Amino acid sequence: MTTRDPDRMRANLRQADAGILVAVLAQLTGDPGVVDRYARRISFVPDPPEHIGVTDPRTLDELVEEVAAALEAPCRPDALAPDDPALFARVAPLALGTEVDEEYLELLAEQGGFHPSQPVLPRTAKLPHDFTVVIVGAGIAGMAAALECAAAGIDYEIIDRNDEVGGTWYTTVYPGIGVDTPSAYYSLSRDINGDWTSYYPQGAEYQRYLQAVADRNGLREHIRFSTEVEALWWDDEHARWEVHTVGADGGRGVRHANVVIPAAGYLNRPRWPDLAGRETFGGVSIHSAEWQPDLSLTGKRVAVIGAGCTAVQIVDACVDEVEHLTVFQRQPHWVAPRKRSTDDVPEHRRWLNAHLPFHANWVRLKSFWGTADNNHPVILRDPEWAAGHLSISPANDRLLQICLEYIDRTFGADSELAKKVTPDFAPYGKRIIRDPGGYYAALTRDHVDVEAAEPAAVNEHGIVTADGRQIDLDVIIYATGYHLDFLSTVDIRGRDGVRLTDVWGDSPAAYRGGLVPGFPNMFISSAPNYSPGHGAGHNFGVEVMVHYVMECLQLMALRGASTIEVKPEAFDAYVRQIDDAMAQTVWCHTPTAHTYYRSGGGRIVTAFPFRLLDVWQSHRVPDEEDLELR
Template structure:
C-alpha cells in the first residue's frame, strides 16, 4: 500500500530482463499513458494510438496489432524510466495531457467534463480545493467523527490535511467498520479491488480482483497505521446521543466507554460515519428459538463454527448468502437454500480472480500504472453504466427490462442461468427474478454459487420457511427438513442513525424529522442540525456504478469546503435552510421517478424505506454528483 503510488512506484534495482518480460504483458494503452506522463510528451499518443486495439471484456487488457510495435513501446517506456523527466515537460497530472491520453488508456471517448473527476479518482492528484484557503478555523475548533470505517477514516485524513483537530469514536477495538466485524465464510469485496480503496492511498498489491474481507481489512489497518489514526481514536466506545448545545454552540457527545463508563464530550462539528446497515435483522419466524442445533446470523458469525459434515440451511439469497454458499458448499453434508426472492446474478468474467504476478509487479514498480488500473476499474462501471438504471417508457411498456441498456444485462444473466441449469428447467425457473436488473442490488457470482445450487446435495426452496422446530425447518408445503445449523443471511435493519438519540436546535429529534423516509441536503445536512454532516446520508450511495468509496470521497470534499466557508466568514455554525433542503430533496425525487427502483414494485429491496421512498441510492450520474459537491452554495445556508 502506498500513500502516493505515482511517486513511490520504483523499478530501481529490477532485473532488466524481468522488467521487459512484465512490460510485454502489460496493457498497451496504459503503457502509452505512462510513457506520456513520464516524458510529459502528449505526442506519444499520435505515435502509438493507431496500432492499439481494444478488448473491453474484461476491461483491463488492450493489445497491439503487431509484435514490433509492442517491442518499440516497451523500449520507449524502459528508456523513459531510466531518464530524468525533461525540463519543461507537461506535469504528469496536467489536464491537457490527461485529456489526450485518457481515451487511449481507458478504451473509450472521455468527455472534457470528466477530466477533473478522473484525475482525482485515479489518484493522480488529491481532491482540489475550490474555496481559497485564505482563512483558518479557530485553533480550538474540533470535529468528532463517529465510526472508523472507510468513511470515518477518509474524513479524519482530510481533517488532518486541513490542520483541523479531530477525534474518531468507534464501538469496536480496531478500525475497519464492516470489514472488521463481518467474518462469515466467503466474505469479500464485490467492487473491483483495483478501485475499492481511497484515491489518496492506492493499494498496488491486491492478491485478487475481488479480495476476501480479511485482505481489505488489512488495507484499512495499514492506512490507519501510516497516518497515525489510532492516536486520534477512542475505541470500544459507543455513542448513544448527540445533542446540540445552543448556548455553547457545540455538540454534546454522550458516549459509553469500556466497562460502562459514561462521558459527555464536546465538538464544534460532528460527522456521523457509521453507515446504515449495522444492526442484524432476524426474520419473524415462528419457533426459531426452539431449534436444538446452531442458529447464527451472518453478521454475528462465530469463526469457530465448523460446517464440515453438517446438514445446513441458509435463509436468504442476497450477496451474503451467495458468498457463504460458494464458500461452504464443498464442506457440508447437505445444504438447503431458502430464497424469498431470487436476485439477478452476473457471471464471473475470468476463470480466476487471482491477480497475475506480472500485473501486481507492474502496479508496484511502474509509476502511474496502478493509478490507471484503478481508473479503468472505475470507468468500466461508472457513467457508461448509467443508462442501465434509467427507464425508457416505450421500451418498458412491453419488456421486463426497463431500457435497451438494461436488457443487455438481463440477457447476459438469463444466458448464465440457461448455461448452468438448462433453459426451462425447474431450477432455472426458481432462480429467475420477475423484475428488471438493478431493481434490487445486482450480485456477482464469486465463481461457484450457481454451480453450487446445481449440485446433488443442495436443494433450493423458492420460499421462506413456514416455521422452525426443535429438529429444523418446516417448509411452506409441510415438509420437515432436519438440520444441524441454520444460517440467517437475512440482512440488516435500515438504520439512518435511528439507534442514536440526535437532537438539534430547540431539542428537535432527527428521528422525528426523518420518520420512515429520511432525506438530506448535500453533505448529509438537515435543517435544524447545525454543523452536522451525515456521511452515509440518505440518497448518497452510487446505485449504478463506482463504489461506496466514491460517495465517501465526494462527501468528505464537500464537508471540507463547508468548513472553509465557515472559516472565511468567521462564523461558528453552518445550517442548510429549509427551502434549500426541500428543493434539493425534490430534485432527487423527480430524478428518481425515472429510475429502475421506482418501476420494479415486485422487487424486495432495502433501497426502499418503510414509507416507500427510495432512500439509499442517488439517481444522478456520478459526474453530476461530483460537480454539485465541489463547493457550497452560500445562499443555501444560514451562517452564524
C-alpha cells in the same frame, strides 16, 4: 527513476495493458506525441474491459523499450507529480479504451489519485485554533474524513465502538465474505492499494488495507476505540455539540465538538426473520453478521435462509464442506457471471503497480471508468420499451440477456431450477449480484436443494417448508440482512431538542453533505441518497461528501461563522430534485422487488439517481444561498 531489475521490468511490461503503458510513457517523458505514435496500433477488446493489446509484436517491443528507457533516464522534476490537463486529456482515452468527454477530465484525475481533491474556495482564512471535529466511526468513511481533516490542519477525533478500525469489514467474518466492488478501485484516492491479490478480494484482505491506511497515516493516535456514541446533543448557547459516550467498562463521558461527522453505516443491526419456533431449534442458529469463526460446517446438514449477496458468498464458500445444503430464497436475485476464469490478480500487474510510476493510478482509474456513468442508462426507464418488456430499457435489457444466458447455460433453459432462480423484475430492481465463481454451479450439486419460498416455521429438529415438509438440520444460517438504520440507534437532538428520528420518521432525507435543517454543524457521511446505485463504489460517495464538508468548513472560516446549516426551503427543493429524478429509475418501477433501498415509507433512500459526474460537480463548492451561517 532507475529500476534495479530491468529484465524483470521488461518481462512484466510485455504482459501489461498497452494503453496504460502509453499513458505512463507520456507522463514519464512529458511527450504527448507518444499517443499519436501508438494510438492506431493498439487494439481494444472490451470484455473484460482491461484487456487491451497490440496487433503487431514489433509495436509491443517498441513500446516496452521506450518505457524502459524512460525509467532509466534522469528523473524530471515534475515526473512523479504531473499536473498537465492537456496531456491528461490526450492520454486518458487511450488508457481507458473509450472516448472521454472533457467534462469528466477533472473528476478522472481525482479518482485516479493523480492529485487530491482540489480546493475551490480560497484558503485565505483559518478556523479558530481550538476548532474540533468528532467523527463517529472508524470505517472507510470515518477514515476518509480524518484524512481530509488532517490535510486541512483541522483537529479531529474518531470514536468507534470496536477495538479496531474497519467497521463492517472488521466485524463481519462469515465464510466467503468479499468485496463486490472491483478491488483496483475500492480504495481511497489518497491511499491507493496496488497490491490486491484478487480482483474482488476476501473481506480479510480488505480489512488489512484499512488497517494499513490507519497505520500509514497516523490515524490511530486520533481514535478512541471501544467507545460507543450514545447521543449527540446540540448546545445552542455555546454553538457546539455534546458528544455522549459509553466505554467498554460502562463508564460514561461527555466531550464537545464544533462539528460532528457521523460516519457509521446504515446497515449494522442484524435482521432476524419473524419465524414461528425460531428459538426452539436444537442445533446451531447463527446470523451471517454475527458469525463465529470457530463454527465448523464440515459434514453438517445446513440451511441458508436468503438469496442476496451474503447468501451467495456463503453458499459458494461452504458447498464442498457440508453433507447437505438447503437454500431458502424468499425472492431470487439477478446474478451476473464472473467474467474471468479466476479472480486472482496476475503477478505482473501487482509487480508493475509497485515498481512502475502511475501504473496503479491508471489501473484504478480504468476500473472506475468501467463501472461509471457508461452504466447509468441501465437504471433509467424508457417508458416505451418498458411497456412491452420485463427490462426497463435497451441498456437494462442487455444486462438481462447476459443474466438469462447464464441461467440457461448453468441450469438448462426452462428447467425447474432455472425457473426457481429467475426473478420477475428488471435487473437492478434489487442490487445486482456477482457470482463469486461457484454459486450457480453449487445449486446444481446433488447434495444441494433450492426452496423457492421462505420457511414456514422452525422446530427443534429443523425447518418446516411452505408445503409442510420437514427438513432436519444441524445448522441454520440466517443471511437475512440488516435493519436500515440511518442513525436511529443514536439519540441525536438538534436545535430546541428536536430529535432527528422525529424529523425523519420512516423516510430519511438529507441535503448535500448530509445536512439536515435544524441540526447545525452536522455532516452525515452515510446519509440518505449518498450511495451510487449504478456504478463506482461506496468510496466514491464518501470522498465526494468529505470534499464538500471541507469546503463548508472553509466557508465558515471565510465568513467568521460558528455555525452552518441548510435552510429548510433549500433542503426541500433538493429532496424534491432527488425524488423527481428517482421516479424515472428502475427502483420506482419494480414494485415486486424486495429491496433495502426502499424505506418503510416507500421512498428510495440509499441510492442516488444521478450520474456520478452530476453528484461530483454539485458538491464542488457550497451554494451559500442555500445555507445559513451564523
